[in-house]
Amino acid sequence: xxxxxxxxxxxRLNYLIGGVLVIGSALTQPRDISLGIAVGxxxxxxxxxxxxxxxxxxxxxxxxxxPSSGSAALMIPKMIALMAAVVMSLAFLPISAVAFAIGYxxxxxxxxxxxxxxxxFDKPEDEHSHG
Numbered sequence: 011x012x013x014x015x016x017x018x019x020x021x022r023l024n025y026l027i028g029g030v031l032v033i034g035s036a037l038t039q040p041r042d043i044s045l046g047i048a049v050g051x052x053x054x055x056x057x058x059x060x061x062x063x064x065x066x067x068x069x070x071x072x073x074x075x076x077p078s079s080g081s082a083a084l085m086i087p088k089m090i091a092l093m094a095a096v097v098m099s100l101a102f103l104p105i106s107a108v109a110f111a112i113g114y115x116x117x118x119x120x121x122x123x124x125x126x127x128x129x130x131f132d133k134p135e136d137e138h139s140h141g
Contacts, residue, residue, distance in 0.1 A: 011132055013069060016124060017062050023120035024055050031116065035109070046105035050113020053099070057092050058117055064088070 028051035035044040064084060071077070096114075100107055 011128075014066055016128065017065060019127070020117070020120045020124045021055075021058050021062055023123055024051075024058050024116055027119055027123075028052075028055055028113070028116045031113065039109075042104055042106045043109040045103065046107065046109030047113035049099050049103060049105055050110040051116055052113075053092065053095055054114045054117045057088075060088050 032044070032048045032051055035047045039047070096110075099105065100110065
C-alpha cells in the first residue's frame with residue numbers, strides 16, 4: 011500500500027470516527043458539547059483534507075524529481091487560516107472548549123488506528139521477494 015493510500019485511509023477514518031462521535035454526542039449531550047464536538051471534527055477533517063492535498067503534491071513532485079511546486083508556501087496560510095478558525099470558533103460560537111478539543115483530536119485516533127492496521131494486517135511490499 012502506498013503512502014498516499016495510507017494518508018487517504020487516515021482521512022476516511024477521520025470522517026468515520028468523527029461522524030460517529032458527532033451523532034453520538036448529538037443524541038446524548040447538551041447543545042454546547044455536541045456543537046463543540048461537531049465544530050472540532052469539521053475543522054480537523056478540513057485541515058487533514060488540505061494537508062493531504064499538499065503532501066500528495068509534494069510526494070508526486072519529489073518522485074518525478076521536480077522542484078517544489080510552491081505548495082510548501084501554502085502551508086503557512088493554511089496554518090494561519092486554521093488558527094483563525096479555531097480562535098473564531100471558540101470566541102464566537104456557543105461551544106464547549108473541551109468538547110471542541112475532543113472533536114479536533116479525532117485525527118489522533120485515526121492515526122493510531124491506521125498504525126495498528128498497518129502493523130497487524132498490511133504486509134511489507136517486498137516480503138514476497140525474500141525466500
